[in-house]
Amino acid sequence: MYTETLQNLWQQLLEPYTKEQSLIDESFEQIVAQYSQPHRHYHTLHHVYTLLQLLLEHSDLIADNENFLLAIYFHDAVYDVKAADNEERSAMAAAEFLFQTTYPAADIEGVMQLIRATKTHENPGNNPDIDYFLDFDLSILSAPADTYNAYAQQIRAEYSIYEDEVYHAGRKKVLQHFLDLPSIYKTDLFRDKREAIARQNITAELQSLS
Structure with a gap:
């Protein structure tokens, strides 16, 4: 089951940055809840898992796999078809969570940049990781x-x-x-x-x- 895979990776990803197991568990439960909302049919955990598989397949091409993986988990955390700020709210959700951990502030900004790029699918800074993130997101x-x-x-x-x-x-x-x-x-x-x-x-x- 891909939910178990996603949870195991989440655990491995966060363990170095927090000693609060409850924070790790509750944050993953929140991610599952967000991606399992009844109005979602494509932007679900399966979509997250698809991007994860692409990352695992091409991890050698990615400069910062941790930032990339965190952005995968959060990039569609907020999804409302009537709203125009889903990407910004998703980026803020990532930051709000990560600031509860010891994840470096500069890297939190990097995660947010990856998520924000999915709004316009543009990469004016020519960050190679953003190019891969956008291509993975459009792999469907x-x-x-x-x-x-x-x-x-x-x-x-x-x-x-x-x-x-x-x-x-x-x-x-x-x-x-x-x-x-x-x-x-x-x-x-x-x-x-x-x-x-x-x-x-x-x-x-x-x-x-x-």
């Missing part, structure tokens, strides 16, 4: 067609408060934005292996919404 776009289709349905379910006409217009705008980018993915690793597949998937979804 280059999934096999059936997995991508399931993802598209899950996103629709998360936006179920909106009628089709409103949702389709917004979704098409998002998808077209990706297609208009010179490259969806920022790293050579993802561009070489996944860019073409992502564009095929997005184009197919766009056609289905027309």
Whole structure:
């Protein structure tokens, strides 16, 4: 069960920075509760686990694996489809928790930067870890067609408060934005292996919404 894997890694990650086992346990329970909210269908613990697997697979390419891992846990801690500040609130949730530990302040800021980058998917400081974090976060776009289709349905379910006409217009705008980018993915690793597949998937979804 991936929840157990996530909990074990959380424990290993936090042990050097706090002697309060209750803080470790309760914070993980809160993370599980956040990602298990009933309005979530894609932005769930499974999404967190998917990013974790990508990190484990490519950890040698990441400069700061601890910051990266903490950002994975917190990057969608707050998720409200009606709000425009989910990423900032998620970054603040990470900081609020980490300041209860001895995690270095400069690294807390690094975690927050990774999370905040998922709002615009831009990396003006050219931090390589941010490039990988953003590509991992968008890895679903280059999934096999059936997995991508399931993802598209899950996103629709998360936006179920909106009628089709409103949702389709917004979704098409998002998808077209990706297609208009010179490259969806920022790293050579993802561009070489996944860019073409992502564009095929997005184009197919766009056609289905027309």
